[in-house]
Amino acid sequence: MTLPEHARYTWGGDEFLVVEIAPDMSLEANFVANSIATRIEERELPGIVDICPANASLLIRFNPDELPYMDLERHVRDVDVEVRKATEGVLETRVFEVPVWYDDPYTRATGAKFREGYHQDPSGTDLEYAAHVNGLADAQEFVRRHHERPWIVSMVGFVAGLPFLYQLAPLSEQLEVPKYLSPRTDTPPLTVGIGGCFTAHYSVRGAGGYQMLGIAPAPIYDPEQKLADFTDFSVLFKTGDIVKYRPVNEAEYREIEEQVQAGTYRYKQASVTFSLTEALDDIDGHNRKLLEALNVA
Structure with missing residues (x-):
């Protein structure tokens, strides 16, 4: 571009x-x-x-x-x-692995309350709709496409600690999903949703119009700074951070919740160098380079 x-x-x-x-x-x-x-x-x-x-x-x-x-x-x-x-076009930043329970019962139940008059397809779920508008076989295929490539935090705002993320993928393969026809009055805290080409990671409970994909077990906004990842600042993400979502099942979700309650949970993260030139030349190759840092973290 x-x-x-x-x-x-x-x-x-x-x-x-x-x-x-x-x-x-x-x-x-x-x-x-x-x-x-x-x-x-x-x-x-x-x-x-x-x-x-x-x-x-x-x-x-x-x-x-x-x-x-x-x-x-x-x-x-x-x-x-x-x-x-x-000419260098580089950014010294961080890469995070963020667990998500996709297709969880909490966002499913919330979505079921806001269908008629709110959603484009009242008969299905947000994930099913997201798969359909992207021409994918089913919700599982959409989930795979959502977590297989990392996302870059393009901005933080709207409410405290809420990041908007842009997927590091060729334009022809980026996921895009319309927002709700009319915003919901409720969204569970730590919902991971998508609207347009952006993933939004809801830091707190509140209104929202992004299609809900799943829910994360660990906070991204910790105003009391109880967890070690928030020692320096109450907001986890900064613009330019790289996020790799990792699907988890209910058992692992509960396990991480317990670690959060005990104050022992730490995000898997590493320092990396993001190169705009490399990303534009070979996005998947550069993604592999970024994610290798997580394997040695």
Whole structure:
């Protein structure tokens, strides 16, 4: 995919700058957005309040009394040029293995409550619908396609700790599923769902419109920071993290739940280098390289 030559800059009142890298999501657009956010943060400009990278854009909140808006725009435009000229295209990040009980009774029961008037196919389940719209044989085939390739965290937000993830797969093989016709008023905590081309990993219970695929046994948001994986921060995922979902059965789900309650559970994870160039040239080869790190972790 070819990105627009220049980002689109939009001001939101006196305190916000929106930088739109591209109108559509892509690995390239997401990489540029996150790279700009990182480099602006590294400049330690006075007056920067917050930097929020998203799928193909970023939002910068600033104090105009400390940082004139023209100065901020100049810095961002300079960084945008730097990022696009950079030849290495690498990101030092982490890869996580995340267990999921696909087709679990909790999301099934919730889905059954929200069919008529909410869902495109009231007669089936979310997984069956997801398989159908992707031309797959059955729900099991969809589950396999969902967990066999890793996903990259493209943004974190909406509610505390909720990541949106984009699958590292050729465009022709990416999974895409429409969201509910009308959002549910309930979604079990730690539901793993899909809407459009994005997986959303619900950090807490609440409303939602993504098709529900399964449920995870371990938290991704720990405000009390009880587990060791949350020692530094209450939110597990950061933009750029790589996630490999691993299917588990009920017995393993319960076992992990017990470890979480005991405070002993640790996510399997490793440090890796993500290369945009390698991913675009040979996505499956680069995926294997990323996932090898989990085998030695």
